[in-house]
Amino acid sequence: MKVTEKDVAYxxxxxxxxxxxxxxxxxxxDLNSILGHxxxxxxxxxxxxxxxxxxxxxxDSKPGSDRFxxxxxxxxxxxxxxxxPHDIAVANAPDSNGTFFQVPKVIER
Amino acid sequence: MNLSSLxxxxxxxxxxxRKTTATALAESFYRKIGKDDPQIGAxxxxxxxxxxSKATEMDALAxxxxxxxxxxxxxxxxxxxxxxxxxxxxxxxxxxxxxxPPYDCTAVARLEAAGAVMLGKLNCDEFAxxxxxxxxxxxPVHNPHDLSRVPGGSSGGSAAATAAGMAVAxxxxxxxxxxxxxxxxxxxxxxxxxxxxxxxYGLIAFAxxxxxxxxxxxxxxxxxxxxxxxxxxxxxxxxxxxxxxxxYVAELDKxxxxxxxxxxxxxxxxxxxxxxRNTVEAAIQKFAALGCEIVEVSLPHTRYAIPTYYxxxxxxxxxxxxxFDGVRYGYRAAGVRTLSEMYRRTRDQGLGAExxxxxxxxSYALSAGYYDAYYLKAQKVRTLLTRxxxxxxxxxxxxxxxxxxxxxxxxxxxxxxxxxxxLADIYTVTANLAGIPGISIxxxxxxxxxxxxxxxxxxxxxxxxxxRIAHAYESSRQSSVLSS
Numbered sequence: 001m002k003v004t005e006k007d008v009a010y011x012x013x014x015x016x017x018x019x020x021x022x023x024x025x026x027x028x029x030d031l032n033s034i035l036g037h038x039x040x041x042x043x044x045x046x047x048x049x050x051x052x053x054x055x056x057x058x059x060d061s062k063p064g065s066d067r068f069x070x071x072x073x074x075x076x077x078x079x080x081x082x083x084x085p086h087d088i089a090v091a092n093a094p095d096s097n098g099t100f101f102q103v104p105k106v107i108e109r
Numbered sequence: 110m111n112l113s114s115l116x117x118x119x120x121x122x123x124x125x126x127r128k129t130t131a132t133a134l135a136e137s138f139y140r141k142i143g144k145d146d147p148q149i150g151a152x153x154x155x156x157x158x159x160x161x162s163k164a165t166e167m168d169a170l171a172x173x174x175x176x177x178x179x180x181x182x183x184x185x186x187x188x189x190x191x192x193x194x195x196x197x198x199x200x201x202x203x204x205x206x207x208x209x210p211p212y213d214c215t216a217v218a219r220l221e222a223a224g225a226v227m228l229g230k231l232n233c234d235e236f237a238x239x240x241x242x243x244x245x246x247x248x249p250v251h252n253p254h255d256l257s258r259v260p261g262g263s264s265g266g267s268a269a270a271t272a273a274g275m276a277v278a279x280x281x282x283x284x285x286x287x288x289x290x291x292x293x294x295x296x297x298x299x300x301x302x303x304x305x306x307x308x309x310y311g312l313i314a315f316a317x318x319x320x321x322x323x324x325x326x327x328x329x330x331x332x333x334x335x336x337x338x339x340x341x342x343x344x345x346x347x348x349x350x351x352x353x354x355x356x357y358v359a360e361l362d363k364x365x366x367x368x369x370x371x372x373x374x375x376x377x378x379x380x381x382x383x384x385x386r387n388t389v390e391a392a393i394q395k396f397a398a399l400g401c402e403i404v405e406v407s408l409p410h411t412r413y414a415i416p417t418y419y420x421x422x423x424x425x426x427x428x429x430x431x432x433f434d435g436v437r438y439g440y441r442a443a444g445v446r447t448l449s450e451m452y453r454r455t456r457d458q459g460l461g462a463e464x465x466x467x468x469x470x471x472s473y474a475l476s477a478g479y480y481d482a483y484y485l486k487a488q489k490v491r492t493l494l495t496r497x498x499x500x501x502x503x504x505x506x507x508x509x510x511x512x513x514x515x516x517x518x519x520x521x522x523x524x525x526x527x528x529x530x531x532l533a534d535i536y537t538v539t540a541n542l543a544g545i546p547g548i549s550i551x552x553x554x555x556x557x558x559x560x561x562x563x564x565x566x567x568x569x570x571x572x573x574x575x576x577r578i579a580h581a582y583e584s585s586r587q588s589s590v591l592s593s
Contacts, residue, residue: 051488055544
């Protein structure tokens with residue numbers, strides 16, 4: 001077993017999940033089963049291999065241009081797309097006063 | 110009019126030539142949905158008002174004798190991970206159970222601008238995470254070919270609605286095979302374009318470097334028409350490519366003689382069902398008969414694709430799904446006293462088991478002490494998997510493989526074994542990791558009359574060639590069916 005009950009509790013905390021006792025037991029079993037399979041990656045020597053975070057930089061449409069060139073443009077000063085109107089932006093909120101999103105108390109002490 | 114065999118050109122021509130109206134056509138689809146969908150479960154929401162409004166607009170054009178746009182009056186449906194203004198969009202999750210998006214995703218906006226009539230939103234696995242559609246928080250989808258079986262996932266509703274004739278075609282999304290695998294299980298065509306070909310703006314994010322929007326349709330030509338409509342640069346998605354979009358339909362009938370078809374032995378190894386193997390091998394012989402050259406290639410890292418995928422995809426998902434916290438939209442747990450308690454309870458109650466499992470796996474892989482061992486390692490193997498394709502494509506034009514190791518499995522068969530479910534994606538995830546295009550087309554059926562699909566993979570931005578080869582195969586298959 002690679003993942004322990006303590007790990008499950010720690011990672012659930014990182015992910016803002018609580019999980020019931022039953023869910024934690026199941027998670028322990030599933031994560032160990034999946035990570036067992038994932039460990040086959042260690043058969044590969046990747047010392048001199050560059051990591052690939054995303055696809056686009058492998059087929060740059062303008063050869064020789066900077067990485068991520070596809071994602072940059074000149075600054076636009078006028079004619080920017082308008083933001084959502086305030087009332088529409090908060091319309092889906094579970095709790096709002098029409099101007100702000102409202103949440104329970106943030107400071108817990 | 111036979112709705113089950115209606116294609117895009119057929120529907121458009123019927124409206125254009127005033128054999129029917131777009132309004133009447135939409136209404137007949139709604140009647141069919143009302144009659145058949147209770148058994149299948151493909152739709153989560155209908156948007157009749159919006160559909161009829163667009164249909165009326167198309168009818169007015171046709172009545173004036175004006176030329177309809179390419180999808181004029183054609184009824185289509187949309188996977189529920191694509192946001193639609195004013196139409197409830199849930200991504201198959203309880204946490205978005207009451208979400209009414211304030212804007213349209215680019216792909217839907219482009220379809221409607223081309224005259225398409227949106228019938229409604231289609232069921233899927235929660236946040237597109239699943240291979241059987243059983244992770245939908247709302248209801249399972251049943252395969253129209255055998256109601257005891259899954260339609261595949263995660264675009265199970267899209268594939269089932271298209272196969273059952275409850276929409277002429279549909280949009281889906283594909284992060285690890287979610288268009289191609291259900292297309293294969295339901296006997297329809299499913300196309301995952303190149304990463305960057307179709308804007309992801311308004312696609313509810315699962316794994317941003319692997320997510321793709323694409324069509325499911327009855328014919329290769331329909332898929333080509335839909336791709337042509339939704340493809341192309343979108344300023345709202347900075348990863349969308351600034352490349353011209355070819356006229357895919359015009360390229361379909363170019364000859365395929367002399368094209369080199371790669372066959373990778375790694376895609377025909379252990380775990381592949383014998384009937385699927387024999388059917389796909391027979392299809393490859395068909396390509397030889399069409400004058401293509403069959404070339405053996407090797408994709409040596411294929412066995413590492415699933416472990417790589419399930420690290421990269423879950424790591425990205427754990428980050429993307431952090432936004433579902435009960436603050437700005439969606440569900441919020443009741444009776445909580447503090448903010449952190451609200452986050453936890455909301456996510457505990459709003460997210461399903463598979464989504465939590467993936468968030469946990471991704472958070473673990475990204476956590477201090479494990480980042481190098483899992484996430485960085487997987488990113489490096491992703492480079493190796495991509496190089497495998499780059500090397501192979503110096504020798505061949507396309508690669509042909511099974512879409513899935515088996516035909517559709519039974520509902521409930523794999524729900525308790527997440528690893529077995531993940532292994533169902535073994536032939537599809539590599540195309541997402543490498544960003545290359547792939548299309549699944551029907552190529553036969555099992556003795557139990559279940560559809561079998563094969564996958565044609567191509568070079569970056571070379572959808573035209575995979576569509577052309579798929580079309581040549583489809584035409585030859587139809588003519589042999591007709592002559593037998």
